[in-house]
Amino acid sequence: MAQHDPSHEGGDESKVGVSEGHAKKEGFDANEVIFDHIMDAHEYHFLDITAADGTKKPIGIPLPVILYQKENGFSVFMSSKFHHGHTIHEGYRLLDRHYMHENGLDTLKSASGMAVYKAGQVYAVDVEGKPRPDVQVFDLSLTRNVTQMLLALALLTWILVGIASKYKRNGVGKAPSGIQNAIEPMITFVRDEVAKPNLGKKHERYLPYLLTVFFFILINNIFGLIPGSANVTGNIAFTMVFALISFVVILISTNKHFWSHIFNPPVPGFVKGILVPVEILGIITKPFALMIRLFANMMAGHIIIICLISLIFIFGGLSTGIGWGFSPVSIAFAVFIYVIEVMVAFIQAFIFTNLTAVFIGQAFEGEHHEEGHH
Amino acid sequence: MDLLTPSFGLIIWTLLAFLIVLFVLRKFAWGPILSALNERERTIADSLATAEKVKTEMAQLKSENEALLAKAREERTAMLKEAKDTKDKIISEAKEQAKFEAGKIMADANIALQNQKMAALTDVKNQIGNMVIEISEKVIRRSLEHKSEQENYIRQLADDVQLLGKR
Numbered sequence: 001m002a003q004h005d006p007s008h009e010g011g012d013e014s015k016v017g018v019s020e021g022h023a024k025k026e027g028f029d030a031n032e033v034i035f036d037h038i039m040d041a042h043e044y045h046f047l048d049i050t051a052a053d054g055t056k057k058p059i060g061i062p063l064p065v066i067l068y069q070k071e072n073g074f075s076v077f078m079s080s081k082f083h084h085g086h087t088i089h090e091g092y093r094l095l096d097r098h099y100m101h102e103n104g105l106d107t108l109k110s111a112s113g114m115a116v117y118k119a120g121q122v123y124a125v126d127v128e129g130k131p132r133p134d135v136q137v138f139d140l141s142l143t144r145n146v147t148q149m150l151l152a153l154a155l156l157t158w159i160l161v162g163i164a165s166k167y168k169r170n171g172v173g174k175a176p177s178g179i180q181n182a183i184e185p186m187i188t189f190v191r192d193e194v195a196k197p198n199l200g201k202k203h204e205r206y207l208p209y210l211l212t213v214f215f216f217i218l219i220n221n222i223f224g225l226i227p228g229s230a231n232v233t234g235n236i237a238f239t240m241v242f243a244l245i246s247f248v249v250i251l252i253s254t255n256k257h258f259w260s261h262i263f264n265p266p267v268p269g270f271v272k273g274i275l276v277p278v279e280i281l282g283i284i285t286k287p288f289a290l291m292i293r294l295f296a297n298m299m300a301g302h303i304i305i306i307c308l309i310s311l312i313f314i315f316g317g318l319s320t321g322i323g324w325g326f327s328p329v330s331i332a333f334a335v336f337i338y339v340i341e342v343m344v345a346f347i348q349a350f351i352f353t354n355l356t357a358v359f360i361g362q363a364f365e366g367e368h369h370e371e372g373h374h
Numbered sequence: 375m376d377l378l379t380p381s382f383g384l385i386i387w388t389l390l391a392f393l394i395v396l397f398v399l400r401k402f403a404w405g406p407i408l409s410a411l412n413e414r415e416r417t418i419a420d421s422l423a424t425a426e427k428v429k430t431e432m433a434q435l436k437s438e439n440e441a442l443l444a445k446a447r448e449e450r451t452a453m454l455k456e457a458k459d460t461k462d463k464i465i466s467e468a469k470e471q472a473k474f475e476a477g478k479i480m481a482d483a484n485i486a487l488q489n490q491k492m493a494a495l496t497d498v499k500n501q502i503g504n505m506v507i508e509i510s511e512k513v514i515r516r517s518l519e520h521k522s523e524q525e526n527y528i529r530q531l532a533d534d535v536q537l538l539g540k541r
Contacts, residue, residue, distance in 0.1 A: 035376075119376070146384060149388065153395050172410060187407060207408060208400040208404040208408075237381050237385045238384060241389050
């Protein structure tokens with residue numbers, strides 16, 4: 001794990017150079033580094049090389065951009081065509097933070113106080129080459145997060161289907177071998193500790209869903225821990241989709257007992273007026289909590305690690321000696337948090353799955369109760 | 375604020391990816407894996423139950439064997455005792471028989487001896503009788519001839535008898 005940190009360091013070290021080259025006064029901009037790491041992007045950006053004349057040359061992997069606009073239809077091209085926000089391609093511009101700053105776009109606020117432009121997003125441009133916030137562009141690009149997620153899922157599917165064929169080939173007479181040994185305890189854990197206690201007899205119906213959720217989140221958590229990779233599970237869009245799916249599954253699983261409890265709680269009439277809205281809100285807050293919990297946990301870990309690494313460069317900005325002197329402390333803390341993050345990757349996948357199972361169980365709880373009476 | 379704004383593209387891709395992965399894994403991974411796991415658990419449970427059954431059967435068999443062995447041992451002891459009794463009986467019977475036979479042989483021998491003795495005695499008696507008769511005849515014959523001679527003769531005869539007796 002310690003091996004990864006120097007690579008982070010390397011990446012950030014060059015960024016220091018960038019910032020210095022780009023705007024000497026600013027020094028090291030930790031905020032930018034952190035947000036570059038946490039947020040989605042249209043390319044894998046590893047480091048910048050500062051040339052002798054002070055111009056920076058970013059090193060990274062460009063990714064496919066897929067855009068849809070009512071007037072133009074679909075446009076598909078590689079993100080390298082944008083030249084990191086310096087050029088317009090097929091009537092679109094990728095808004096770079098520096099471009100926004102230079103043109104005063106980052107301080108523009110709409111009537112409701114929201115920022116008009118967002119850095120890192122693609123906007124349609126007018127004839128003069130100015131971005132138009134009024135034109136809605138649907139960005140279906142295979143961004144950093146999307147490609148990483150797809151890669152992780154391809155690996156996950158390959159592993160699991162491979163294991164499945166192994167089970168089919170060997171039958172039950174043979175002991176599990178290889179990666180089967182690593183995956184099998186997790187499968188049995190989800191089945192015996194998550195599905196069975198919460199869902200009882202119906203657990204077999206929900207097991208494929210719960211297992212998929214668990215492994216989907218887990219593999220993306222683990223992939224997010226690879227240095228330089230994207231922070232997929234710490235992205236609100238990702239967790240929102242999973243929360244929505246949970247919400248739908250919970251709603252499908254509800255029974256009469258559940259709804260009667262919400263719209264006609266067993267309390268005196270005047271309390272009903274208060275309790276019914278609370279109960280209705282409760283339906284929504286459950287998946288909402290799921291969404292925020294996973295997002296916040298995964299993002300926080302990433303932010304802490306990158307902050308610890310950034311500290312070296314903040315101190316380095318004061319004095320090179322302090323920067324070097326502080327680096328062992330910073331690395332030690334980063335390694336410590338990194339180890340915790342590995343644990344958190346598993347714990348959060350488990351918590352999300354477990355709570356989903358708990359909420360589904362609550363949705364048809366009444367049946368169990370009635371069954372118990374008979 | 376950018377952090378909390380979900381991007382449209384990622385939502386679509388995540389949703390699509392999840393649905394596809396769910397479908398694929400459900401069909402090609404979870405089905406076979408879970409059924410295999412269930413089957414294995416069932417097999418293990420069955421095997422354990424069978425092992426338990428076999429164990430009890432074994433225990434039963436063992437106790438049966440022990441009982442059989444004890445019985446066999448008992449029988450052997452009884453047979454040995456019987457054999458010994460028979461042997462003793464045969465020996466004592468043989469002894470009795472031998473004693474009886476010996477007694478019988480002795481008795482026969484005694485009788486034979488007695489008979490021979492009697493025969494010998496009879497013979498001796500007869501001979502003596504004959505001698506007596508002979509001598510008497512001669513004596514009688516002589517006495518009729520000479521008185522002195524008669525006496526000498528008697529003496530001679532008596533000597534002869536003596537001689538006879540000495541022999």
